[in-house]
Amino acid sequence: MSEWTAPTPSIPLRATVVVPGSKSATARAYVLAALADAPSTLTGALDARDTRLMRAALSALGVRFDDLPGGRVVVTPPAHFTAHVIEVGLAGTIMRFVPPLAALAHGPSSFHGDPEAEARPVAPLLEGLAQVGVMIDHPQAVPFTVHGTGEVKGGRITIDASGSSQFVSGLLLAGARFAEGLELHHHGAAVPSRPHIRLTLAMLTDRGVDATELAPDAWRVRPGTIGARDEVIEPDLVNAAVFLAAAIAVGGRVTVPWPDRTVQAEGAILSALAALGGTVTRGAGSVTVMGSGRVTSADVDLTEASELTCIVAALLALSPDGGRIRGVGHIRGHETDRLAALESELNACGARVEQTPDGLLIAPGLLQGGMWGTYADHRMAHAGAVLGLAVPGVVLEDVGATTKTMADFPGLWAQMVGA
Ligand SMILES: O=C(O)C1=C[C@@H](OP(=O)(O)O)[C@@H](O)[C@H](O)C1
Numbered sequence: 528m529s530e531w532t533a534p535t536p537s538i539p540l541r542a543t544v545v546v547p548g549s550k551s552a553t554a555r556a557y558v559l560a561a562l563a564d565a566p567s568t569l570t571g572a573l574d575a576r577d578t579r580l581m582r583a584a585l586s587a588l589g590v591r592f593d594d595l596p597g598g599r600v601v602v603t604p605p606a607h608f609t610a611h612v613i614e615v616g617l618a619g620t621i622m623r624f625v626p627p628l629a630a631l632a633h634g635p636s637s638f639h640g641d642p643e644a645e646a647r648p649v650a651p652l653l654e655g656l657a658q659v660g661v662m663i664d665h666p667q668a669v670p671f672t673v674h675g676t677g678e679v680k681g682g683r684i685t686i687d688a689s690g691s692s693q694f695v696s697g698l699l700l701a702g703a704r705f706a707e708g709l710e711l712h713h714h715g716a717a718v719p720s721r722p723h724i725r726l727t728l729a730m731l732t733d734r735g736v737d738a739t740e741l742a743p744d745a746w747r748v749r750p751g752t753i754g755a756r757d758e759v760i761e762p763d764l765v766n767a768a769v770f771l772a773a774a775i776a777v778g779g780r781v782t783v784p785w786p787d788r789t790v791q792a793e794g795a796i797l798s799a800l801a802a803l804g805g806t807v808t809r810g811a812g813s814v815t816v817m818g819s820g821r822v823t824s825a826d827v828d829l830t831e832a833s834e835l836t837c838i839v840a841a842l843l844a845l846s847p848d849g850g851r852i853r854g855v856g857h858i859r860g861h862e863t864d865r866l867a868a869l870e871s872e873l874n875a876c877g878a879r880v881e882q883t884p885d886g887l888l889i890a891p892g893l894l895q896g897g898m899w900g901t902y903a904d905h906r907m908a909h910a911g912a913v914l915g916l917a918v919p920g921v922v923l924e925d926v927g928a929t930t931k932t933m934a935d936f937p938g939l940w941a942q943m944v945g946a
């Protein structure tokens with residue numbers, strides 16, 4: 528546990544921050560390289576806890592990683608995956624993307640993780656694999672064991688993916704390596720975070736896989752090889768948004784590198800920041816957000832970008848009129864129950880927050896600093912940092928939680944604030 532006092536700048540921000548590679552793109556690029564027909568070279572892959580654990584998990588299955596100068600890594604797939612013990616940490620991408628690869632190995636692979644990982648939903652994914660003949664012990668939650676037989680029959684699977692888009696992505700990523708491919712149907716309440724499914728389909732298509740959305744809740748992947756691909760990983764736009772949010776919280780301007788074309792959820796991210804009072808300007812390869820120091824009250828639907836909930840909640844708590852967040856009921860199953868955690872921490876700081884079935888209602892209050900619980904959750908830590916820009920004395924219980932997706936969040940934050 529490392530406590531960290533959030534810096535409160537005395538002058539408006541003026542900063543450019545270079546945010547590391549996308550967690551979601553790195554995880555997919557590693558998994559697809561592991562499944563490919565030849566080695567792939569990736570540049571700018573994220574190096575943080577989730578992606579280190581992903582490398583360790585894939586290495587355990589027989590994949591080789593050779594680091595080269597210039598942030599490049601060559602990923603060499605094995606002829607056959609070898610069953611092994613897999614450590615998922617608290618990464619949704621590992622507990623949901625790696626089991627289908629373990630099913631393609633010979634023998635049992637047991638999946639373990641942090642205590643918090645055991646509360647995260649994984650059953651729909653594992654039940655989906657069971658529908659096409661994969662044997663799994665304790666398919667309810669981490670820890671579980673996948674008994675691989677070297678092949679997966681594939682075919683039609685129906686699951687309830689309302690708990691996480693990662694159930695869909697995890698099955699689609701490996702579907703081309705199933706003997707009959709995959710036709711995946713969702714049955715249940717709305718699937719969240721759809722831009723992440725679009726990212727999965729785009730990265731599959733880019734590697735020569737015939738992967739399509741047949742209907743809003745149905746996807747098909749035809750069997751075939753997954754082509755090796757050399758790729759430059761884009762910056763993580765959700766993590767970039769944390770820094771852009773800072774300009775809205777205290778005023779000034781923050782610039783981050785931003786790809787000119789992306790399949791990350793840029794529309795949802797930039798429109799949320801604009802709704803909260805940010806003036807968003809696109810430059811060539813960058814985005815700048817300017818803020819006046821006054822957060823606009825807003826009613827924000829984050830169905831497409833639920834990872835923003837924590838920082839949007841912190842900003843709305845700073846708004847003189849508060850606001851509302853909708854469309855994110857499923858984040859009760861993220862790194863922690865984020866709606867409960869935000870309600871508890873923001874109320875402890877003097878805001879008046881209550882949960883709704885699918886989000887939060889946030890009313891203003893007289894805000895004060897104090898200990899900010901981080902719940903082993905990087906995005907709860909980000910929220911505390913954003914709040915602390917404007918409220919002196921916010922102390923994060925454990926800034927180490929941020930290493931999940933950024934190796935040096937405190938360093939980047941200090942650089943931005945000019946501390
Ligand atoms: O596929 C991915 O890379 C992700 C999908 C989303 O999951 P949910 O659909 O569970 O929100 C997102 O929140 C998570 O951070 C990353």
Ligand SMILES: C=C(OP(=O)(O)O)C(=O)O
Pocket residue numbers: 617618619620834861862906932
């Ligand atoms: C939900 C998140 O992560 P994970 O990939 O572990 O699901 C997140 O990063 O906000």
